[in-house]
Amino acid sequence: MSAPEARPVPFRGGGFVRRPRRLVSLSALFGLVLAWQAASWSGLANPLFLPAPAMVAAALWELARSGALAQHLLASLGRVAGGWLIGTGLGLAAGLAVGIFATARAAGMPLVSALFPIPKIAVLPLFILWFGIGEPSKVATIAAGVFFPTVIAAAGGVDAVPRSLVRMGQSFGLPAWAIVWRIVVPGALPSVLAGFRITVAIAVILVVAAEMIGADTGLGAFVLMAGNLMRTDQLLAGVVVLSLVGLSAAGLVSLAERLLLRWR
Amino acid sequence: MELLVEGVSHAYGALPVLEGIDLAVRPGEILSLIGPSGSGKSTLLGIMGGLLRPYAGRVSTRGRPPAGCLNPLTYVFQDFALLPWRSVAGNVSLALDHHRLPAGERRERVADALARMGLADFAAAFPRQLSGGMRQRVGIARALVVRPAVLLLDEPLSALDAQTRDLLTEEFLAIWQRERTTAVHVTHNLGEALRLADRIAVLSRRPGRVREILPVDVPREERSAAARAGRIAELHAHLWALLRDEARAADLELAEPARGGR
Structure with a gap:
């Protein structure tokens, strides 16, 4: 009897693999800008409503030279930094308490759940009544927007710390503060930093909204003003700067992750 | 240092896991705890080190810890x-x-x-x-x-x-x-217990009780020697006979409710 013919096993794996394609990423960005510029050259886009990238760049250059850009940018950055730091500080304290103490969780989580979905910009008028039209009401709005996601991220991070590590700490007689500081806090850090990624974006959104409601400096006020004057080139220049602000903030968070989470 | 377990019982909710455990770990010995899964051996170890509070009984130490402990x-x-x-x-x-x-x-x-x-x-x-x-x-x-x-x-x-x-x-x-150093060693591996222990305490399935405490009467250095393989095999067979039916019964039980665990 002859042996049956050997048939090769067909290959069924492959695909579904992530590969970096840097060139594609870059050309997508440049392609968009080029298409936009081409649309303006060909007369497809009305420069009054959609100015060409070159015009936006020129407006940006003009703003940078006159010092207006620095003035508005610094005003916005100051509000973002102040509000984010306050919201993050309070949020971390509350989030750790909620994560660690059952009583704080029972009291805090319903409050957070109820207050988190409120668009914080809706309470800006209240903050203006409380703190006046100046800086504090804007900073408070940003702090409020940053606070709740930070609480949720920190409490979630504490929950994610394996119980076995806490037990290990107890088994070596670590005092409670050492368990919190050396085991719970570092264990919650990845979740906290993931929360930062969200809260820096929230802070940028809120500063623009707050400045559109009641300010004469800041990128939000500037963009609004440019719109009212039909200066779409300046308007888009402001939008580009806002995009860069958001990118830099996300970059700072990435840097913090690289430095603090080297162990991962 | 000596470690004494007296009348320890424990339960997770309504589920009893340990019942009336008495053990004395002698100074300088290695005591292995073996038992089928769910016999509460890890729970017992947690109680022995003060990580779990037993619902009855007590654990105490006798003697002074070594210098620098x-x-x-x-x-x-x-x-x-x-x-x-x-x-x-x-x-x-x-x-x-x-x-x-x-x-x-x-x-x-x-x-x-x-x-x-x-x-x-x-x-x-x-x-x-x-x-x-x-x-x-x-x-x-x-x-x-x-x-x-x-x-x-x-x-x-x-x-x-x-x-x-x-x-x-x-x-x-x-x-x-x-x-x-005095040591208590929890394992489900009979060979490991026979290699390390001075005495082996066998727990029954849930709720865990001490079924037998078996001294390993072969000096540690000789336990891998061919000449003593017979005695070690005897001890192994004896332990396995104790455990087999318990392990089979434990295997057929439903998994413990959420709070159970090892």
């Missing part, structure tokens, strides 16, 4: 329980950081513990870079650094492959020979 009852965990953000040396020194020690002594203790577990070259490595065997060496070094009076070993080798397990068993015994 910082944590008399010290665990080695099955899942190693290393902090992933601390280096090997950092994980070992975690056990010392909250004690007031001169910086020199702290350094010396850590270096000594690392050297004894063959980790001197890995002091700066992070746990994720290490194999399972090396991770448990860190776990043992962390236990040695506090100069324990009683070592509580909670299935220390269960997460490791067979060869690593044998290697670590030999290393652990070599270290233990010098200090003769």
